[in-house]
Amino acid sequence: MVPFGDERTIYVISETAYEEAAGLLKPSETQRPKRFEYYQSSQDIVLFQKFHSSKVPEARVIRNKDNEWGFYLANIQKWLPFEEGIRQYQLKLVYPIHQPTLEYKGYVELDIPKDAVVL
Known part of the structure; x- marks a missing residue:
């Protein structure tokens, strides 16, 4: 910590501390999902x-643990294959x-407005 001007201070670090910090603070690769996922x-x-x-009032497309595509029927908590949902339940x-x-x-x-309650 080094005084700088009248009221401010700056921080000086050693070369080795700088290199260590640079190694720790390297940006990492983001892991975006792949399109096929x-x-x-x-x-x-x-x-x-x-x-x-x-x-069926509502069905959502999901993949099961075997990576098979299908529907999850929330009202009966059941997973069914995609083709079966289209054929048997006429899902649209x-x-x-x-x-x-x-x-x-x-x-x-x-x-x-200043007094509005905003969630």
């Missing part, structure tokens, strides 16, 4: 995509996963 191109589905039918998409790109329209300003 959350998207199945043959069925054009993604993990957790919502399906429904007259027989709730929303498409492919959307057009939104046009950039600039910034948004939000006015929040």
Whole structure:
């Protein structure tokens, strides 16, 4: 710690301490999920995509422990293969996963009253 100016201080470290800190603070590689882990191109589905039918109010696409794609039926807590869900339960998409790109329209300003309770 070295005085710098009237009221400030700076910190000086040795060359070896600098090299040690540089070694400890190296940026690490990010581990982003691979596309095949959350998207199945043959069925054009993604993990957790919502399906429904007259027989099933809600089903989500998941993969089981054997990496097989299928549906999780929350109301009966059951996993079933993808083809069975489409054939037997007539499950249909709730929303498409492919959307057009939104046009950039600039910034948004939000006015929040001072006394508003915001969660």
